[in-house]
Amino acid sequence: MELTNNPAITEKKTFQPKHLLSSYGIVIALILLCIILSFTADNFLRSENLINVLRQVSINGILAIGMTFVIITAGIDLSVGSIVALTGVLAASFAKDETTLWLAVLIGLMSGLILGFLNGLVVARWGVASFIVTLAMMTVARGLTFVYSDGKPISGLSNAYLTIGKADFLGIPIPVWIFLVTFALCHFILYHTKFGRYVYAVGGNENAASVSGINVSLIKVLVFSISGLLAGLAGIVLSSRVSAGLPQAGTSYELDAIAAVVIGGTSLSGGRGRLWGTLVGVLIIGVVNNGLDLLNVSSYYQQIVKGCIIVAAVLLDSKKSK
Amino acid sequence: MSDQTVYSLEMRNISKTYPGVQVLHNVSLKLRPGTVHVLMGENGAGKSTLMKIIAGIVQPTSGDIVLFGKKVKFNSPRDGLRHGISMIHQELSPIPDMTIAENLFLGREHQYKGTFVIHYKKMNEEAAKLLSGIGLKIDPGTKMRDLTVAETQMVEIAKAISYNSDIIIMDEPTSAITDREVETLFSLINQLKSQNKSIIYISHKMDEIYRIADEISVLRDGHYIGTYAASQITPDQLINKMVDRELKEVFPEKKAKVSQEVVLKVKNLSHSKKFRDISFEVRAGEIVGIAGLMGSGRTEVVESIFGIRPLDSGEIYIRGTKVKIRNAKEAIRHRIALITEDRKQQGLILPLSVKDNMTLLSLKDFQRGKIIIDRKKEQSKAKEYVSSLKIKTAGLQQSVGSLSGGNQQKVVLAKWLMKAPEILIFDEPTRGVDIGAKAEIYKLIADLAEQGVAIILISSELPEVLGMSDRIIVFHEGKISGELQKQEATQEKIMKLATGTNNREVTSVGVNE
Numbered sequence A: 001m002e003l004t005n006n007p008a009i010t011e012k013k014t015f016q017p018k019h020l021l022s023s024y025g026i027v028i029a030l031i032l033l034c035i036i037l038s039f040t041a042d043n044f045l046r047s048e049n050l051i052n053v054l055r056q057v058s059i060n061g062i063l064a065i066g067m068t069f070v071i072i073t074a075g076i077d078l079s080v081g082s083i084v085a086l087t088g089v090l091a092a093s094f095a096k097d098e099t100t101l102w103l104a105v106l107i108g109l110m111s112g113l114i115l116g117f118l119n120g121l122v123v124a125r126w127g128v129a130s131f132i133v134t135l136a137m138m139t140v141a142r143g144l145t146f147v148y149s150d151g152k153p154i155s156g157l158s159n160a161y162l163t164i165g166k167a168d169f170l171g172i173p174i175p176v177w178i179f180l181v182t183f184a185l186c187h188f189i190l191y192h193t194k195f196g197r198y199v200y201a202v203g204g205n206e207n208a209a210s211v212s213g214i215n216v217s218l219i220k221v222l223v224f225s226i227s228g229l230l231a232g233l234a235g236i237v238l239s240s241r242v243s244a245g246l247p248q249a250g251t252s253y254e255l256d257a258i259a260a261v262v263i264g265g266t267s268l269s270g271g272r273g274r275l276w277g278t279l280v281g282v283l284i285i286g287v288v289n290n291g292l293d294l295l296n297v298s299s300y301y302q303q304i305v306k307g308c309i310i311v312a313a314v315l316l317d318s319k320k321s322k
Numbered sequence B: 001m002s003d004q005t006v007y008s009l010e011m012r013n014i015s016k017t018y019p020g021v022q023v024l025h026n027v028s029l030k031l032r033p034g035t036v037h038v039l040m041g042e043n044g045a046g047k048s049t050l051m052k053i054i055a056g057i058v059q060p061t062s063g064d065i066v067l068f069g070k071k072v073k074f075n076s077p078r079d080g081l082r083h084g085i086s087m088i089h090q091e092l093s094p095i096p097d098m099t100i101a102e103n104l105f106l107g108r109e110h111q112y113k114g115t116f117v118i119h120y121k122k123m124n125e126e127a128a129k130l131l132s133g134i135g136l137k138i139d140p141g142t143k144m145r146d147l148t149v150a151e152t153q154m155v156e157i158a159k160a161i162s163y164n165s166d167i168i169i170m171d172e173p174t175s176a177i178t179d180r181e182v183e184t185l186f187s188l189i190n191q192l193k194s195q196n197k198s199i200i201y202i203s204h205k206m207d208e209i210y211r212i213a214d215e216i217s218v219l220r221d222g223h224y225i226g227t228y229a230a231s232q233i234t235p236d237q238l239i240n241k242m243v244d245r246e247l248k249e250v251f252p253e254k255k256a257k258v259s260q261e262v263v264l265k266v267k268n269l270s271h272s273k274k275f276r277d278i279s280f281e282v283r284a285g286e287i288v289g290i291a292g293l294m295g296s297g298r299t300e301v302v303e304s305i306f307g308i309r310p311l312d313s314g315e316i317y318i319r320g321t322k323v324k325i326r327n328a329k330e331a332i333r334h335r336i337a338l339i340t341e342d343r344k345q346q347g348l349i350l351p352l353s354v355k356d357n358m359t360l361l362s363l364k365d366f367q368r369g370k371i372i373i374d375r376k377k378e379q380s381k382a383k384e385y386v387s388s389l390k391i392k393t394a395g396l397q398q399s400v401g402s403l404s405g406g407n408q409q410k411v412v413l414a415k416w417l418m419k420a421p422e423i424l425i426f427d428e429p430t431r432g433v434d435i436g437a438k439a440e441i442y443k444l445i446a447d448l449a450e451q452g453v454a455i456i457l458i459s460s461e462l463p464e465v466l467g468m469s470d471r472i473i474v475f476h477e478g479k480i481s482g483e484l485q486k487q488e489a490t491q492e493k494i495m496k497l498a499t500g501t502n503n504r505e506v507t508s509v510g511v512n513e
Helices: A018-041 A045-072 A081-093 A098-126 A130-149 A161-168 A174-192 A194-205 A208-210 A218-242 A253-263 A276-296 A299-321 B046-055 B078-080 B102-103 B122-133 B149-162 B179-194 B207-211 B237-243 B298-305 B327-333 B341-346 B354-366 B375-387 B406-415 B435-450 B462-468 B491-499 B504-509
Strands: B009-018 B021-031 B036-040 B062-067 B070-072 B083-087 B167-171 B198-202 B215-220 B223-229 B263-270 B276-281 B286-292 B313-318 B322-324 B336-338 B423-427 B454-456 B471-476 B479-485
Touching: A018 A276, A045 A081, A045 A174, A045 A194, A045 A218, A045 A253, A045 A276, A081 A098, A081 A130, A081 A218, A081 A253, A098 A130, A098 A218, A130 B276, A161 A174, A161 A218, A174 A218, A174 A276, A174 B083, A174 B435, A194 A208, A194 B354, A194 B454, A208 A218, A208 B341, A218 B423, A253 A276, A253 A299, A276 B298, A299 B336, B009 B046, B021 B036, B036 B046, B036 B207, B036 B237, B046 B078, B046 B083, B046 B167, B046 B198, B046 B354, B062 B122, B078 B083, B078 B286, B078 B354, B083 B149, B102 B122, B102 B149, B122 B149, B149 B179, B179 B198, B179 B207, B207 B237, B215 B237, B223 B237, B223 B423, B263 B298, B263 B454, B276 B298, B276 B354, B276 B454, B276 B479, B286 B435, B286 B491, B298 B336, B298 B423, B298 B454, B327 B336, B336 B406, B341 B406, B354 B375, B354 B406, B375 B406, B406 B435, B435 B454, B454 B462, B462 B491
Parallel strands: B021 B223, B036 B198, B036 B215, B083 B167, B167 B198, B286 B454, B286 B471, B336 B423, B423 B454
Antiparallel strands: B009 B021, B009 B062, B062 B070, B215 B223, B263 B276, B263 B313, B313 B322, B471 B479
C-alpha cells in the first residue's frame, strides 16, 4: 500500500550549499566583487562612490526593467537606445520654460509609450519577429531624432527640468529614486498581478497560453509598451542629467540593458527569469565599470571584461538548469 | 538462464539522482540477444530515464553498463550509437524543414569520397530503401513538416533501425500510429530478432506486449521489481507488480442518468479541408465518445467548437441558444473546457511551476481589490487540487516539465476544473499516462458526468471509448460515419465505421438517420 501516501505534498526544503550557489550565484558574485574592490580600490566603499555607482546604473537599470518584461515573453527590444535619444530630444525641446515642466515630462513619456506600442502592435498583429521590428524601430527613431533636432543638441533647459537628473532627495540622487520606484512598481506588477503571470505564460508556451484563453497579442503589445514607456523615462532622466537633449544619446544602450537581463539569469528563450536578477545584473555591470575606473583601467579593457562577465553569467545559469 | 549466457546488455545497480530526488535505485537488467524485452511500469517509474542511460543521453550517478561482457561508459548519444545502441524516442523530434532523407541521415550524411560535399543522390536512394522497408510510400525528398504524426513516427522507426544496431530501444513506438503500421512494425521486430538483435520495448498496451514480448521486466517508483517470461505471467499479475495493488475495475461504474437537457448541440459544422456536416448533441451528465482513426477530423472538430480553429459554416448551440465562439477566451466564457491532445504543446507551460499552471485560468478568482493576486488563497487552492487529484509532485513550486505524463495531465485537468466547466472536452486524455493514473482519470470523468457536466471524450483506444461512453460517434475521413449506443457498441463495429470498410453492416447497426 505504498501508493496511498504518495499524493502527499512534501514541500521539502533541505539546505544544500550547491543549491544556494545556483540560485544565488550572481548575488554571491556581486558580493565577492564588492569585497575584492574594497581591498584593491581605496575609494570604493566610500558612500560618495557607492552613490555614484547607483547614479551611473540608474538609466541602464530603468531600461533593463522594461527589457526584462520583453525578454520573459521571448522577445527582444533593440529600439530602447534610440527611443532614449528621441524622447530626450522631444522632452528637452519643451523644457526650456519652467512652466512647461510637466508638459515636457508627459511628452517624453507618451512618445516612448507610443513607439513601444507600435513595436508591440507589429510584433503581435503581424507576427513579425521582435528582433526585426525593433531593429527597424531603432533606426527609425534615431532618424526621427536627427530630423527633429536637426542634428544639434537642444540645450538651455529650465532649472526645474534639470532637477530631475541632478538633484538629491534625502541624500540620494533623484535618478536613483526613479530607478528604485520603477523597480518596486514593476516587481509588483510582475509578481502580484494577473498580467505579470500571463507575461511568463506567453513566454513559456504561447500556444498553451492562447488555448487557455489568454490574449497573447495584448500581452505582447503591453510588454513592448512598458519597455517604450521606460525608455521614455530614461530619456528624460538622461537629458536632464547632461543638461541637453542629445541626438546621439543612448547609442548601444539596448545592449547594456540586454546584458544586465541576461546576467540576471533571464532566459532569452522566454518563460524564465526574475526581476531581482536584473537588478543584480545592472549592479554587477555598474560595479565592474566603477571598480575598473577606480583602478585606472582603460575603458577599452572594461568592454572586454564586460563581455567575459556576460559569458560567465550565462554559463553559471546553464549549469543551474541542468 | 545459466551464467554462461553472454548478454547483449547488462545493467548493474544503476542509480540516478537529480537534485532533490532519486529516480532510480540500484536497478539491474539483463538483455539476451535475439529477444524482445518489454519494460513496464507506471509513468514516473523510471523507465524513460533508464533507457536514456542505456542510450548515453543521461549519465548514471552510479552503476555499470556491460555490453557483450565488456564494461562501457557513455558520455553522449553518439557514444551509445557507436556501441550499437539506437533509440526510438517517445517524444518525436524531427527537424521539420529538412527532408526525410536529411533527417534519416542526420549526423552521418553520405559524402562524395574524399570531400565534404553531401551526396544527396545516394542519400535519397538509401532513404527510399529504408522507407520501402517500413512500408511507407513517400518521396524521401518530402519535408518532415508535411508528414502526418504517424508517418513521422514511422520515419523515426526507420531511422533507429538504419543504424543497424545490436540493441534497439523503442519507447512507446505505437503511441501515434495506426493498426496497419503497428503490424509493419511487429513484422520488422520479428525480422530484427531473427538477426539476433535485441529490442527493449516500452509500452502500456497489454495486447501489444503479449504479442511480442519474450521477457518482461517491471519497474516501480525507481526500483527494479523483477523479470518474468512473458508466457508465465498474466496481465493481472503484471499490473499487480506495477502498482502493487489490485486494479480490477479500471472503468468506474457510472451511476448518474443522462438528463434530458441538451447542453451542447452542433449543426452542420464544416471546414473546407478537415470535416463536413458534423452534427451531434451532448446532454448534461452524458459522456459522448468520439472514435475514429488519426486524421479523421476528430480533433479538428472539437478545436472548432472551442474556437481555436475557424469554421467555414455550421452552428453551435449552448443550452438552446445559438452562440459564436471565435477564440478560446469566448469558449471559456461559455464554460467550455478543452483538454488538448498535445499536453506539451497546448496544455502546459513547461517552464512554469505546478501551481502557476493550475491557476493560470482562474487568477481572477484570487484577486484582492481587482489587482493583487492573493498568493495564500491561490496556494491553498492549488494544494487542494494536488491532493484531491493525487498529483505526485515534490511541491507546488516544482516545474511542471519535470512531472511524469500522468501527473502532468492531472495538472492540466486541475487547471480546467478550477473554472467549473459545463462542457468538458477530452482529446486523448490518457495518452502517455500510466495505468494507475488512467484509472484515476476515468473515475474523475465519471464523477464529473455525475455532477451534470456534458462530456466529449475523444480516444484512439477503443476499450476506453467503450468503457466510458454512453454513446459513441464514429468519424471517418471528416464525416460522421455512424453512431452507436453503449449497449450495441463493440470494438468490431467501431472499427468498421472508422475504416469505412463495410457500409452495409454500418446501416444495419443503426447509423443516425
